[in-house]
Amino acid sequence: MSNISTQLEEIKKGIPGSCTLVAVSKTKPISDLQEAYDAGQRDFGENKVQEMSQKAQELPTDMRWHMIGHLQRNKVKYMASFVHLIHGVDSLKLLKEINKQAVKVDRTIRCLLQVHIASEETKFGFDENELMGLVADEEFNELSNIQVDGLMGMATFTDNTEQIRAEFKGLKALFEKLKETDHAKLKMQTLSMGMSGDYEIAIQEGSNMVRIGSAIFGERNY
Numbered sequence: 001m002s003n004i005s006t007q008l009e010e011i012k013k014g015i016p017g018s019c020t021l022v023a024v025s026k027t028k029p030i031s032d033l034q035e036a037y038d039a040g041q042r043d044f045g046e047n048k049v050q051e052m053s054q055k056a057q058e059l060p061t062d063m064r065w066h067m068i069g070h071l072q073r074n075k076v077k078y079m080a081s082f083v084h085l086i087h088g089v090d091s092l093k094l095l096k097e098i099n100k101q102a103v104k105v106d107r108t109i110r111c112l113l114q115v116h117i118a119s120e121e122t123k124f125g126f127d128e129n130e131l132m133g134l135v136a137d138e139e140f141n142e143l144s145n146i147q148v149d150g151l152m153g154m155a156t157f158t159d160n161t162e163q164i165r166a167e168f169k170g171l172k173a174l175f176e177k178l179k180e181t182d183h184a185k186l187k188m189q190t191l192s193m194g195m196s197g198d199y200e201i202a203i204q205e206g207s208n209m210v211r212i213g214s215a216i217f218g219e220r221n222y
């Protein structure tokens, strides 16, 4: 067996059946994605719109494409027709643009709201107050072709597992809080948290979607 399929199998053993594995294939060649596909993998994560759409054109049409990177508004139109789930939505402006492009291609586009849970300044996302403000905003409620499926977050890049655990716990609590609001536009069903280095902790804290790259495909060379 190839290395990629072996790694996929190993990782899947440690993930509950109810947790979706997104194979993060950014920077990796088509042949690596094809290998994962042949091993049964269908969910793939990319962080650049152009790279994702190029790959999508060359690969089987039943692959599900997840946009996991920071997204510029002017790029949304290039993926509106095929993207499966957009993980990194961090502003109402971006949601409005996604909605506009979704209307054009007559689709409902599924999104996750990114929450800033890490101590690093550089990571994007809403804080809790901003999130509550967003869902109370009339403009948010009027987005006809958006479905908000849940939340996404990235923990601090650190060896301190207790800090990582606390950050994931916080995100899960916020997820439950939003679920309880029973808000018409929020279908709180997906909690995307956990990467190669911390997905085991994320699953223990309630993640049901993990985004794993290097543990499947090996280190990336940028």
Ligand SMILES: *Cc1c(COP(=O)(O)O)cnc(C)c1O
Binding pocket: 024, 026, 047, 068, 069, 154, 194, 195, 196, 197, 211, 212, 213, 214, 215
């Ligand atoms: C690159 C990336 C991942 C995967 O990272 P690995 O450490 O290689 O598993 C997950 N989520 C996001 C948002 C990423 O940009």
